Amino acid sequence: MTKRLGIAMNGVTGRMGYRQHLVRSVLAIREQGGVTLSDGSRVELEPVLVGRSEAKLAEIARRHGIERISTDLAATLADPGVDVYFDAQLTRVRQKSILAAIEAGKHIYTEKPVSETVEEALELARRATAAGVKHGVVHDKLYLPGLLKLKRLIDGGFFGRILSVRGEFGYWVFEGDWQPAQRPSWNYRAEDGGGIVVDMFCHWNYVLENLFGRVEAVTAKAVTHIPRRWDEQGKPYDATADDSAYGIFELDGGVIAQINSSWCVRVNRDELVEFQVDGTEGSAVAGLRNCRVQHRSATPKPVWNPDLPAAYDFRAQWQEVPDNEEFDNGFKAQWEQFVRHVVEDGPHPYDFLAGARGIRLADAGLRSSASGSRVALAELRP
Known part of the structure; x- marks a missing residue:
């Protein structure tokens, strides 16, 4: 049928x-x-x-x-x-x-x-x-292969007690003068609904609350690093929206998350977004598709010595998490x-209530940036 x-x-x-x-x-x-x-x-x-x-x-x-x-x-x-x-x-x-x-x-x-x-x-x-x-x-980000593998690790108790999450997101978006920008110009005009806080904090809210815990407070700094850009017709305009944001998120259960979001950063990582999760029993680094882990039993014991070259290939000491299934778009x-x-x-x-929680976090992030203070989030009810 x-x-x-x-x-x-x-x-x-x-x-x-x-x-x-x-x-x-x-x-x-x-x-x-x-x-x-x-x-x-x-x-x-x-x-x-x-x-x-x-x-x-x-x-x-x-x-x-x-x-x-x-x-x-x-x-x-x-x-x-x-x-x-x-x-x-x-x-x-x-x-x-x-x-x-x-x-x-x-x-x-x-x-x-x-x-x-x-x-x-x-x-x-x-x-x-x-x-x-x-x-x-x-x-959509909850359905990425890298985060699905991370969820599998959480559900399996791999981390023990999760301590912290560190996220890096972004890439260099060209200004539009000597190379065309790879994002629409409205993204950089606040009057048109642009801004990386409004865009990305909605994502970070559902990633954090569905994997690690409800966001209880945020301290953020939103900035416009590139004040002048060029639109799709090659005309210059003032960038009135934030193009980078640096946030600390306090989660239910004591987990601390730090996430940098920027359209003004050149990528020196394996994927355009990566989250490092550290726990008492192990750590993981998850991106769009891949996820690497290091268990407590296999954690090396580096010693700080700035006078000598690094004795370890730190990346080589991590283990790739297998797919174990086919991941769809x-x-x-x-x-x-x-x-x-x-x-x-x-x-x-x-649902819409989940969407409202994302908007609430973006609003709190902007208020935190404007006031220079920590903003607590009350639980939303319909």
């Missing part, structure tokens, strides 16, 4: 919406024959592309054999053949569209941040729950989980 689920996809002309959500998730699921449910039946996904530019939508639809496009969101949401609304638009226009989807009785899956403020996110959670629609927020894996949540009420805890 095969079911069909109509998916209105708003924002697929953007980089993330197109590559990760349309091509590598929804269309990949379509090509594999749908999502398999617990009873062995399948759900086929039928995307409807929604946006402002009919020409861009038509080109994407032609390229991938998609039958339906629309520049009229209201008409699309009124269509009884559309079951789920997906949003990958700019954050500043997302809430209005999600509210319209709630009113139309559609289930909702959205990129983060789900809205611009905590209050707006909580209101969306309340409205969606009252309307009886399922709602989910993208938590993280965005696709969460899409499949959300589809099962909609169709057969399978588990999917990453």
